[in-house]
Amino acid sequence: MPIRRYPLPQLPDDDHFRNLDWVETGNAPVLALGRDYNAGLLVPFHKHTRTQLWWARGGVVLMRTERGRWMVPPGHALLIPAGVEHSAEMISDVRMHSIYFAPDLLRAERPMVMEINPLAGSLVDALVSVENEAMSERREQLVTDLLLEEIGRLQERPLGLPFPRDEKLAALCRQFLQAPSAAASIDQWADRLGLSRRSFTRLFRNETGVSFVTWRQQACIFASLPLLADGEPIINVALDAGYENVAAFTTMFRRMLGSPPSVYLKTYLGQ
Known part of the structure; x- marks a missing residue:
C-alpha cells in the first residue's frame, strides 16, 4: 500500500x-x-x-x-x-x-x-x-x-457543538460563545426570541438534537479550551464561564474530556 x-x-x-x-x-x-x-x-x-x-x-x-x-x-x-x-x-x-x-x-x-x-x-x-x-x-x-x-x-x-439552522437562534448561540455563562437560563433565551419556555425547548432540541442545558454545558467547556491553552489560570476561566467555583467547572471538564483541567494541561500542554 x-x-x-x-x-x-x-x-x-x-x-x-x-x-x-x-x-x-x-x-x-x-x-x-x-x-x-x-x-x-x-x-x-x-x-x-x-x-x-x-x-x-x-x-x-x-x-x-x-x-x-x-x-x-x-x-x-x-x-x-x-x-x-x-x-x-x-x-x-x-x-x-x-x-x-x-x-x-x-x-x-x-x-x-x-x-x-x-x-x-x-x-x-x-x-x-x-x-x-x-x-x-x-x-x-x-x-x-x-x-x-x-x-x-x-x-x-463531546467537543462537537451542534449549531441550529434557525438564524435567530444561531445568533444567540454565537453571542453565547463570545461570553459563555453556565448561569444562562432557558427563560432568558426564550424571552429574547419571544417564545414560551415550552416552545423554546422544543425548538432548541429540534434544531440542535440536544437539550439547551446540555448545549450550554458543552459550550462553556468548548469556550474555555483556548483560554486554558493560553495559560489563563483555571480559577479565572471557571469564574468567567459563570461557574460558582472551580470544583463545579472541574466536574464538567472531567465529564467531557476524561480528566480534570490540571491533568489535561500537564498531559497535553506541558503546563
Whole structure:
C-alpha cells in the first residue's frame, strides 16, 4: 500500500488550496500531510473525497461545518467524513498531522472528536514523517492497518457543538460563545426570541438534537479550551464561564474530556 507524503517545505498560508489539490489528485490509497499553521489563520470552506483524520499535534483549532462546530485541542483529532464541507480557524499556533484515507478504507458517518492515544499518535507520526519516505511497502501496510484498527478503539470526546439552522437562534448561540455563562437560563433565551419556555425547548432540541442545558454545558467547556491553552489560570476561566467555583467547572471538564483541567494541561500542554 504505497503512501504518498507531502514533501513538507512550509508553504505560505494562502497556499492551502495547493494542499487541497495535492490531496484530491493523489491516487495512493493513503495520503499523509504535516503542516504548521499560524494563530489566526482561517482555512476557508472546502471538502475532500477522502475521510480525513485531522490531528492537532500541537495547538487548538476550531472546525466548522454547516451544522456544527468542533473544538480540536492538543492530543485530539477530528474525524471528517468524505464530502463534508468544513473550515478551520487556528486559535493558536497549530501543528497539524493529517491522514487522508480512501473511502473504502475508512468511512465516517459524522464528524467526531477523538482522543489520540500514544499508539495512534506514534502511527500517525510514522506515516507523516518524510524520514520514512523509504519505508517498505509491507511496513506501510502494517502501520496503516494498525492505525485503522486503533481508530476504531479511540475514545470519542463531546467537543462537537451542534449549531441550529434557525438564524435567530444561531445568533444567540454565537453571542453565547463570545461570553459563555453556565448561569444562562432557558427563560432568558426564550424571552429574547419571544417564545414560551415550552416552545423554546422544543425548538432548541429540534434544531440542535440536544437539550439547551446540555448545549450550554458543552459550550462553556468548548469556550474555555483556548483560554486554558493560553495559560489563563483555571480559577479565572471557571469564574468567567459563570461557574460558582472551580470544583463545579472541574466536574464538567472531567465529564467531557476524561480528566480534570490540571491533568489535561500537564498531559497535553506541558503546563
